[in-house]
Amino acid sequence: MSTRRERAIIAGRMLDEAFPEVGLPLDFRDxxxxxxxxxxxxxxxxxxxxxxxxxxxxxxxxxxxxxxxxxxxxxxxxxxxxxxxxxxxxxxxxxxxxxxxxxxxxxxxxxxxxxxxxxxxxxxxxxxxxAFGEPAFPVDTHIHRLAQRWGLTDGRSVEQTEKDLKNLFPREEWLRRHLQLIYYGRAYCSARGCDGRTCPICRSCFPGRKKPFRARKA
The missing domain is CATH 1.10.340.30 (Hypothetical protein; domain 2)
Known part of the structure; x- marks a missing residue:
C-alpha cells in the first residue's frame, strides 16, 4: 500500500505529463x-x-x-x-x-x-x-473530489483538503497543481467519467481498487 506522499508524487508526475503547460481558465484584464x-x-x-x-x-x-x-x-x-x-x-x-x-x-x-x-x-x-502571484491553492468541489479519489486527503472538508494538498506539494507548485487538477479532472476524471478506477491516475494510485470510490461532498 503506497503512502499519501508517494501517491502525491505519482499524481504530480502524471499531471506534468498530461498538462506540462497550463493556461489560466478565466480571461481577465486586471x-x-x-x-x-x-x-x-x-x-x-x-x-x-x-x-x-x-x-x-x-x-x-x-x-x-x-x-x-x-x-x-x-x-x-x-x-x-x-x-x-x-x-x-x-x-x-x-x-x-x-x-x-x-x-x-x-x-x-x-x-x-x-x-x-x-x-x-x-x-x-x-x-x-x-492576479497577485501569491502562493495559494484554490480548492473547489472538483479538486476536492479528485484529491479523495487519489488518496491525497480524507475528504473531511474542503478546508482539510486544501491543507493536505498544501502539505503534499511545494508552495511554488500550488498554482500549477491547481490548474492541472482542473484540466485533468475535465479530461480524464470527471464526476461521471471516472468512479475511482478508470482514469490513469486513479489506476496508478490504487491499482487494486475493486469497487467504485464514493467521494465525500464539499
Missing part, C-alpha cells in the same frame, strides 16, 4: 475583472464566463462604473451565467465596498478579500494566486 469573473464562475463554466465578461467590461470596467450601472443592468448582462439575481447583487455590493473601504482597488490580503460580498475563501485564493 484584479477587478478577475474578481468579477470569480463571482460569475459559481455553478457556471469558465467558457460561459469568458463569453459574458467582455460585454460586462464594455459597460463597466471599474468599481465606480459598476456601481453606477446598477443591479438591474448588471443582471441583464450576466443572466446567461445563472443565479443572476444573487450574482448581480454581489457584484454591485462588492464594488461599493471596494470604493468605500479600499479606494476602488482590489485588496491584496485573504482577510480583506473574504470580507467582500460574494467572495469566499476559494475565490479569494484564485485572486491572490492569479
Amino acid at each position: 484584479p477587478y475583472s478577475l474578481l468579477i469573473a470569480t463571482v460569475l464562475s459559481a455553478q457556471c463554466t469558465d467558457t460561459r464566463v469568458n463569453k459574458v465578461m467582455p460585454g460586462v467590461l464594455c459597460e463597466a470596467s471599474t468599481p465606480a462604473q459598476m456601481v453606477r450601472l446598477g443591479e438591474d443592468r448588471i443582471r441583464e448582462l450576466i443572466r446567461t451565467c445563472g443565479l443572476a439575481n444573487r450574482k448581480a447583487r454581489s457584484i454591485h455590493r462588492l464594488s461599493q465596498t471596494l470604493l468605500k473601504r479600499h479606494g476602488g482597488e482590489v485588496p491584496r490580503t485573504f482577510e480583506a478579500l473574504e470580507a467582500l460580498p460574494g467572495i469566499g475563501h476559494k475565490s479569494a485564493s484564485v485572486v491572490m494566486a492569479m
